[in-house]
Amino acid sequence: MSMTVGYLTDQAGVKFADDGNNEVTEADWIKYFNLSQAMIVGLLPAAFTRGSLMDLVAGVLQTLPSNTVELIDIPMNMTDGSTPGAPIRETTLEIMNECCPDWTTDTASAIVEHFMRVPDNDLQFRVYPKNDGTGKVEIQTAMTPPLVIEDDDDAWRDQPIALGDKYASAILNAMMFNACDEDTDAPGNTVKSDQYYNRMMQALGLKTARQTKKEATR
Numbered sequence: 537m538s539m540t541v542g543y544l545t546d547q548a549g550v551k552f553a554d555d556g557n558n559e560v561t562e563a564d565w566i567k568y569f570n571l572s573q574a575m576i577v578g579l580l581p582a583a584f585t586r587g588s589l590m591d592l593v594a595g596v597l598q599t600l601p602s603n604t605v606e607l608i609d610i611p612m613n614m615t616d617g618s619t620p621g622a623p624i625r626e627t628t629l630e631i632m633n634e635c636c637p638d639w640t641t642d643t644a645s646a647i648v649e650h651f652m653r654v655p656d657n658d659l660q661f662r663v664y665p666k667n668d669g670t671g672k673v674e675i676q677t678a679m680t681p682p683l684v685i686e687d688d689d690d691a692w693r694d695q696p697i698a699l700g701d702k703y704a705s706a707i708l709n710a711m712m713f714n715a716c717d718e719d720t721d722a723p724g725n726t727v728k729s730d731q732y733y734n735r736m737m738q739a740l741g742l743k744t745a746r747q748t749k750k751e752a753t754r
Contacts, residue, residue: 539701541694541697542690542695545569548711552712562686571714574680576707578605581678583678584679584698588675589672591672592648592669592670593669594669605677610626624650628652642666646668648671703740706740713736
């Protein structure tokens with residue numbers, strides 16, 4: 537049975553009270569839960585991915601739908617919107633420019649052979665050959681997790697964690713970080729917020745600020 541949002545908010549409430557803090561409202565815990573899921577996807581985009589069909593526009597440069605966080609992969613063309621077509625290989629702009637300097641002027645096509653990420657822009661990519669505006673591809677993207685909304689009958693409590701049980705520990709520590717970080721006037725909460733942040737990073741398998749600093753001094 538999957539862990540629920542209510543289970544995590546209850547656990548966070550108990551832990552926060554045990555730390556000697558004032559009571560936090562359910563509405564605040566829901567806010568911290570939503571912030572924590574979004575934070576984790578920002579740090580680790582693969583935590584919440586979905587596949588979908590994308591209609592390409594005419595030209596080289598393509599922009600992902602607005603509800604996406606980051607491009608993960610573009611595995612294949614979709615010939616009629618539902619039938620898998622030719623696979624698509626990833627390359628880089630540098631390689632394309634070196635091996636095919638005039639690639640942007642090649643004849644437009646509905647079928648994509650290669651895609652290229654845009655440095656420092658997670659929401660755009662380039663395609664080769666340039667598209668004629670009728671192409672369709674399957675995209676794998678990191679998505680913004682759905683928000684949990686408080687309701688009168690407490691149905692929100694039974695919602696499963698969108699990221700899955702695998703990330704329950706990271707979410708709980710992120711919730712504690714957000715709660716302590718918002719209440720830094722309370723004695724010790726600044727230190728605790730740093731501790732919970734580091735625990736979240738460890739649960740995600742990411743380096744903490746302390747580890748990064750230690751490696752930089754070697």
